[in-house]
Amino acid sequence: MESKKSNLHVLLVSFPAQGHINPLLRLAKCLASKGFLVTFSTTETIGHLMKEATNAKSCKIGHGELRFEFFSEGWEINEPQRANLGAWIHQLETVGRESFTALVNRQSQMGRPSVSCIINNPFVPWATDVAAELGIPCAVLWVQSCAVYSIYYHFQHQLATFPNPDQRDMTINLPSLPSQEFDDIPDFLTLNPYDSLRKVILSQFENLDKSFCVLVDSFEELERETIEVMSRISAPIIPIGPLFKSTNDASSVRGDIWKATDDCLQWLDSQSPNSVIYISFGSVVSLSKEQLEELSAGLLKSGTPFLWVLKTPPINVGSKPELPDGFKEEAEGKGMVVEWCPQEQVLAHSAVSCFLTHCGWNSSMECLTSGVPVIAFPQWGDQNTNAKLLIDAYGVGVRMKKTQKDGTAVVTRDEVERCIFEVTKGARAEEIKKNARKWKEAAEVAVAGSSHRNIELFVADILRMHG
Numbered sequence: 291m292e293s294k295k296s297n298l299h300v301l302l303v304s305f306p307a308q309g310h311i312n313p314l315l316r317l318a319k320c321l322a323s324k325g326f327l328v329t330f331s332t333t334e335t336i337g338h339l340m341k342e343a344t345n346a347k348s349c350k351i352g353h354g355e356l357r358f359e360f361f362s363e364g365w366e367i368n369e370p371q372r373a374n375l376g377a378w379i380h381q382l383e384t385v386g387r388e389s390f391t392a393l394v395n396r397q398s399q400m401g402r403p404s405v406s407c408i409i410n411n412p413f414v415p416w417a418t419d420v421a422a423e424l425g426i427p428c429a430v431l432w433v434q435s436c437a438v439y440s441i442y443y444h445f446q447h448q449l450a451t452f453p454n455p456d457q458r459d460m461t462i463n464l465p466s467l468p469s470q471e472f473d474d475i476p477d478f479l480t481l482n483p484y485d486s487l488r489k490v491i492l493s494q495f496e497n498l499d500k501s502f503c504v505l506v507d508s509f510e511e512l513e514r515e516t517i518e519v520m521s522r523i524s525a526p527i528i529p530i531g532p533l534f535k536s537t538n539d540a541s542s543v544r545g546d547i548w549k550a551t552d553d554c555l556q557w558l559d560s561q562s563p564n565s566v567i568y569i570s571f572g573s574v575v576s577l578s579k580e581q582l583e584e585l586s587a588g589l590l591k592s593g594t595p596f597l598w599v600l601k602t603p604p605i606n607v608g609s610k611p612e613l614p615d616g617f618k619e620e621a622e623g624k625g626m627v628v629e630w631c632p633q634e635q636v637l638a639h640s641a642v643s644c645f646l647t648h649c650g651w652n653s654s655m656e657c658l659t660s661g662v663p664v665i666a667f668p669q670w671g672d673q674n675t676n677a678k679l680l681i682d683a684y685g686v687g688v689r690m691k692k693t694q695k696d697g698t699a700v701v702t703r704d705e706v707e708r709c710i711f712e713v714t715k716g717a718r719a720e721e722i723k724k725n726a727r728k729w730k731e732a733a734e735v736a737v738a739g740s741s742h743r744n745i746e747l748f749v750a751d752i753l754r755m756h757g
């Protein structure tokens with residue numbers, strides 16, 4: 291059986307963004323640990339920023355092997371047109387697709403087994419078409435919640451009426467999900483800030499029948515009803531998460547686009563248990579200057595020690611966020627600001643008491659299943675729905691509320707201070723901590739049980755398809 295697996299070659303292709311690379315790479319490690327030859331692929335521009343991965347080129351994991359090979363979308367990272375999202379997505383779907391097809395085809399000429407299975411993710415729907423053209427079985431890893439999958443599916447198939455920007459009072463009710471208000475719905479479907487991304491996301495649902503299964507980085511105990519409902523009306527949904535827990539020991543190769551500052555772990559070692567607020571907004575969100583001012587003032591007012599990730603955007607679409615004048619001096623000895631950190635290790639650290647997060651699905655899963663209470667500050671896309679789930683459905687924190695200040699909606703310094711207090715010391719703090727512990731335990735049960743079984747069944751499917 292093991293020698294058969296090493297003759298089978300699984301190729302994973304990720305949209306070139308950290309929030310997509312992480313879950314795909316975790317699955318790649320997991321499959322390599324089961325004995326397969328696994329190639330992880332994304333675009334060259336982002337691939338070359340994944341320094342650990344590119345330096346490693348390939349590594350043995352268990353009886354299998356994980357290797358990295360990238361394809362070109364024909365534009366360099368600093369190409370000015372790259373800042374135009376629509377033009378870049380088009381370039382990816384045309385030049386990138388051609389170069390990816392060549393990558394798949396050349397595997398057998400390089401002395402490796404030809405590709406037996408392709409796994410793509412929602413923002414590269416064209417990879418499913420490449421697989422179909424080449425006669426290669428294809429699976430999808432949905433990297434967001436099953437709830438969000440359900441919302442997009444209902445929208446795309448017109449199974450529910452969604453509000454437009456003039457219908458902010460309208461709520462939607464979908465089977466098994468809490469009632470969604472305007473601000474809880476992924477805004478690709480309401481305000482539509484990035485039309486090209488909306489088209490890419492929705493086009494995934496047009497060719498779902500070309501995939502032999504839809505894997506999801508979630509777990510049965512968390513989204514059982516939604517998984518059941520969606521498996522009945524769309525394709526079977528197979529929960530295999532939380533992937534970051536399933537693969538913790540498989541390999542240390544990380545796919546970070548930024549260099550992580552490990553010093554922050556030593557700094558956390560020097561802090562009291564349950565005392566530090568961890569703040570991060572994932573890989574794409576940048577806050578306005580006004581919002582940074584309010585956030586930093588609220589943080590100082592609260593007197594809570596903090597670890598804050600403030601990254602420079604990876605491509606030429608933004609500049610390094612500036613902290614307000616005097617903040618560094620005032621914050622001296624009270625906290626640490628870093629460009630990037632090993633987030634899973636930070637969340638697992640006993641000094642961390644809560645996570646102020648933008649609620650990307652990876653961050654949501656990582657904190658929920660590490661038992662860390664949340665202060666939710668969603669910005670766009672699925673983050674809105676994730677915040678709703680974390681706060682209202684899972685009961686693990688509070689959501690910060692915006693108010694109008696000089697004509698702009700911001701979370702004020704008082705609100706920041708209030709939320710930190712409520713989650714760490716307020717009347718509901720104990721209940722929130724108890725819920726957070728409950729989800730951590732549920733995730734552990736899934737990793738050893740339902741998700742583990744589902745991964746084994748997926749492996750068996752790949753083997754069966756190759757006789």
Ligand code: UDX
Pocket residue numbers: 307308309310312433434546570571572573574575599629630631632633634649650651652653654656671672673
């Ligand atoms: C975005 C969307 O917000 C998310 O919902 C979607 O599923 C993918 O695209 P992003 O905004 O980057 O993702 O957030 P998130 O999903 O939370 O992913 C960020 C990843 O970077 C996490 O896995 C997190 O652990 C990692 N990270 C973040 C670090 O390793 N170090 C850091 O300092 C910050």
